[in-house]
Amino acid sequence: MTNSRRPMKAEDLTRLEVFSDPHFTPDGKAYTYVSTIINENNEYEANLFFQNVNETNRKQWTFGHHRNSNLTFSPDGKTAVFQSNRSGLSQLWLIHTDGGEARQLTTFKYGASNPIWSKDGKQILFSALLEKDDDIQNQKELSKEEQQQELEKKRNEPLFVNRLQYKSNGKGFHDDKRTQIILLDIEKELYTQLTTADEDHRLQDISPDGEKLLFTANLNPGADYENTIDLFLFNISTKKLSKLTDSKGIYYNARFSPSGNKISSFGHEYQYDGATLSEIFVFDIATGERTCLSDSWDIELGDAMAGDTRLGKSTNGPIWSKNEDKLFFLATDFGATGLYLVTLEHELTVLYKNDNHVFGFSYDRNSESFILGISTPTNPCNFYKLGKDLDLTRLTNANAAFLEEVAVTDPETITIPTKDGWKIQGWILKPYEFDENKKYPLILEVHGGPHAMYGQTFFHELQLLAAKGYVVLYTNPRGSHGYGQKFVDAVRSDYGGRDYEDLMDAVDYVLDHYPYINENRLGVTGGSYGGFMTNWIVGHTDRFKAAVTQRSISNWLSFYGVSDIGYFFTKWELGYDLLENPAKLWDFSPLKFADKVETPLLILHGELDYRCPIEQGEQLFIALKHLRKDVEFVRFPGADHELSRSGDPNMRIARLEQICRWFNKYL
Structure with a gap:
């Protein structure tokens, strides 16, 4: 029987609208998300949209051929901060949620990203790429011409390499710039650099009382030779730094509980090298005790789904419940990803899992409901509301005409x-x-x-x-x-x-x-x-x-020395590196x-x-x-x-x- 619809084409990639990063508004009555398309110039274009959970119409918040993302609301919901490359580089912008033009907050030379509000709404934490002695109070964004001049200068200068980890896919060759964490006092327009070590710092969260910062990094003397990432607690007032982990593994997606007394995190300690399943941990800040909630499970936490139409980031968890007695997260199991919860007593419950792909979620503590981003084999993406009673309601109708x-x-x-x-x-x-x-x-x-x-x-x-x-x-x-x-x-x-x-x-x-x-x-x-x-x-x-x-x-012999991960991945996966058994690598x-x-x-x-x-x-x-x-x-x-x-x-x-x-x- 003849199909009334035409066959797929390669260029249909440019017809798809891809959703990501849902976020409930603080009152739980609406949510925002990122929509990414390929525009008429064959460039990626990402804009922010707003939609009430009880309405089918959506409102576009940003426009133009730019990439806007990582929106997060102030605690009172009156403003939101997001990152955008509309000025040339990715910078932070502030927008009033009742309308009006966005205002640029940062003009950092190499951009700013990953904003997080303090719980009182007076400060914003963010990440910025800095050189060692940069003056953060007088940062000026490079124009396109200046960026091109800097690029040409690099091309005409020798690159001095003295680190094992000197390049990475997507980023290219590394230089002396490092990702640091900056605190912006919005009213005073004053910046404070919170981290300074000669390593990249990954911003995770700020405590409810605004006193403590959570980040991950490898600050060990031998960091260049390791693949460990530790979890750190930093007191903003006293500058005291505490390491919560023991440099045996990797930790990520860490968050404070609503009271600030506990911290949740994904992570593992490389028991099976790169094949190790992630675990979910809870840290008690007062005692320093670490508890693994997933020690009896046999599933991969987070989203491990392979695909070619996912653009933009989305939350995988773990996210605390309002009573901080349980955590919500995505997990990968038997060809699908779903939404799960675990109590602090280690009890695991599947909240939503079907034969599809939950690629992100947002949790509202007011209604105890969720926004789920779901993809199926025959539909690229849509958002759904999962109610407290676990009823599922579709909110969007993306790619309907397509x-x-x-x-x-x-x-x-x-x-x-x-x-x-x-x-x-x-x-x-x-x-x-x-x-x-x-x-x-x-x-x-x-x-x-x-x-x-x-x-x-x-x-x-x-x-x-x-x-x-x-x-x-x-x-x-x-x-x-x-x-x-x-x-x-x-x-x-x-x-x-x-x-x-x-x-x-x-x-x-x-x-x-x-x-x-x-x-x-x-x-x-x-x-x-x-x-x-x-x-x-x-x-x-x-x-x-x-x-x-x-x-x-x-050729695994040369892969060892030319890949950005070859020097450790080769042994992880094959059991040997080049110096130990070249004959075996040749056999592989x-x-x-x-x-x-x-x-x-x-x-x-x-x-x-x-x-x-x-x-x-x-x-x-x-x-x-x-x-x-x-x-x-x-x-x-x-x-x-x-x-x-x-x-x-x-x-x-x-x-x-x-x-x-x-x-x-x-x-």
């Missing part, structure tokens, strides 16, 4: 038995205008991480491939989040082992159970770890007739098996990818080309590791077009 025009496919969930007795969750997307009497080519998608999760969320790339006439198979092989600690840890020291077999078992399963799949027309693609696995697959089987590897790893490297590759391979890589640097793609391309294999290499100028998710819109569309071109050619 979804009336464009066909989207609802996936079928499958469970795949493996040869060694495990069970793997996966999904099948049928092609556009599916006819059960026809045979269709299949594309296997492999997610990155590997400690991430495919699941019940909208995924433009997957829908696009289905629209192009392919059956799309995506699964969560061992190493993925969502199935417990043993499962997520099982890939370590076994890359290309049982994880590879899980994927092949999945392909075998769908070929056995779905007669409409053509076993002679199979394709495979993936990015990051998924790119590594694509490279591994084509070096170990010729069952696939086309492959596209994206931002991949091909797809490049070793280049002579076995018979599958036509397209290599896609961003030129500014510091996570999986482009030399990984270059090495594989040269080896295969030298061997006269069927291979092409597409380089994306200016693109980093986030190309497919938040990269330049034109480059994102070009990437999708290249994937479709390659599979169309060979499948």
